Amino acid sequence: MSSSPDPRGELADAISRALDGRAIGALTRLSGGASRETWRFEADGEPLILQRQRAGDTRDMEVEASVLRAAAAAGVPVPHLLASGRFENGARYMIQSWVDGETIARKILRDDDFASARDSLVGQFATALAAVHSIPVDDVPGLPTTDQVAQYRQSLDDLNAQLQQSHPAFELAFRWLEANRPASARRTVVHGDFRLGNVMVGPEGLRAVLDWELAHIGDPMEDLGWLCVRAWRFGSDLPVAGVGNYDALLAAYESATGSPADPEALLWWEVLGTVKWGIMCMLQASAHLLGFSRSHELAAIGRRVCENEYDILLALEGRWSSLGVS
Amino acid sequence: MNVERSPHDVPSAAQLVESVREWLQNDVLTSTTGRVQFHSRVAINVLAMVERELAMGSRQSIEHASRLARLGVASDVELASAIRAGSLDDRIDEVVAAVRASVVDKLSVANPTYMRRDDQSS
Structure with missing residues (x-):
């Protein structure tokens, strides 16, 4: 028999210590991204999820844990956080x-099982987002407050230089975004990646808001705009997450927050979100082109950048007068 | 492609790519599952994109160059810089129309059905 240490056994022991000695079983890795691993396991038979941060991730998972606690307290449907901290190896x-x-x-957009959920999701998303945006900012210290336009302007410049190309449509978009910033006075907690794929849905509708690692402080309309980016409609014709219309989202959000929601601010954030997704497509193609991860799938995503350029030009049709004298 | 000036025999580059795409579609897709089948489907889409670029690329290059020339710039890099600097703001509608035409060309190769029907096969 080998006497070498079993890393899975070590992880199970570490989890057990974090959970006051509960018996850990059925430990299964679900995913392993660049910044974190996700494991499913059972503690005394209860199914649980472990997320473990990898070395090199610049974010602090403890900040995310504090956001999750605050979100639960604010009434956002989230998984219950049982424990958080550092393992002995520092992770x-x-x-x-x-x-x-x-x-x-x-599946959520097409399967019959979710037909009734699809009717409820826009309202449930609006209510959940209103709750996210009600979290007292002082309860969650450590969240970044980066200006999104400046951040993605820099990303685009870096990628253009690396890939030796340029995107006139994104330059138009940045000019428009700079000239038309919404006059929002509200600064709240923003989930940062609220869309299908990052929410758990049952036949009755929204069960939990997941994936809080991009949470930050900003304009709450950012979450609504991102939810409407065409990539997150997954082929559906309906603009809000592929399940509803703008008016329904704005009305439900207004009724949940008790204050008016500006459709122009929603459009502004949808345009910025579309630019962001276009830049993320460039980033994925660059992983192939620069040799970090050779893959025809990543290469092909480089040719999806223009989908976002097209969406921006459609969204801003007739709205360019703020830039010129034509 | 300018077939008359090419020294190559048939099949043309487009026909070669087409033959590989058909093999992926008819044999590989049906005999694979899961991740490999997904990546076969991606490969089919990539080759179909290459076929469209071989068919339309030359005409698109000529038209793109003339759109840029009308705006007084020589490349997308120069156009991007001019937009950023605001030096074409007095012709913003022309600029937007030119950028839109280029984006429609790009999508005509990359993913034509992504576009509104009135922009397809323009």
Whole structure:
């Protein structure tokens, strides 16, 4: 028999210590991204989720844990956070309850099981976002407050230089974004990646808001605009997450917050979100082109950048007068 | 492609790519599952894109160059800089129309059905 240490056994022991000695079983890795790993396991038979941060991730998972606690307190449906902290090897972790359901957007948008959920989701998303945006900012110290336009302007410049290309449509978009910033006075907690794929859905509708690692402080309309970016409609004709219309989203959000929501601010953030997704497509293609991860799938995503350019030009049709004298 | 000036025999580059795409569609897709089948489907889409670029690319290059020339710039890099600097703001509608025409050309190769029907096969 080998006497070498079993890394999975070591992880199970570490989880057990984090959970006051509960018996850990059925430890299964679900995904491993660049910044974190996700594991499913059982503690005394109860299904739970472990997220473990990898070395090199610049974010602090403990900030995300504090956002999750604050979100739960604000009434956002989220998995229950059982424990968070550092393992003895220094890695940050969070242990959350397992929420059953579906995250795959195309199933939620097409399967008969979710027909009734599709009717409810816009209202439930609006209510959940209103709750996210009600979290007292002082309860969650450490969240970044980066200006999104400046951040993605820099990303585009870096990628253009690396890939030796340029995108006149994105330059138009940045000019328009700079000239038309919404006059929003509200600064709240923003989820930062609220869309199908990052929510757990059951046949009755929204069960839990997941994936809080991009949470930050900003204009709450950012979450609504991102939810309407065409990539997150997954082929559906309906603008809000592929399940509803703008008016329904704005009306439900207004009724949940008790204050008016500006459709122009929603459009502004949808345009910025579309630019962001276009830049993320460039980033994925660059992983292939620069040799970090050779893959024809990543290469092909480089030719999806123009989908976002097209969407921007459609969204801003007739709205260019703020830039010129034509 | 300018077939008359090419020294190559048939099949043309487009026909070669087409033959590989058909093999992926008819044999590989049906005999694979899961991740490999997904990546076969991606490969089919990539080759179909290359076929469209071989068919339309030359005409698109000529038209793109003339759109840029009308705006007094020599490349997308120069156009991007001019937009950023505001030096074409007095011709913003022309600029937007030119950028839109280029984007429609790009999507005509990359993913034509993504566009509104009135922009397809323009």
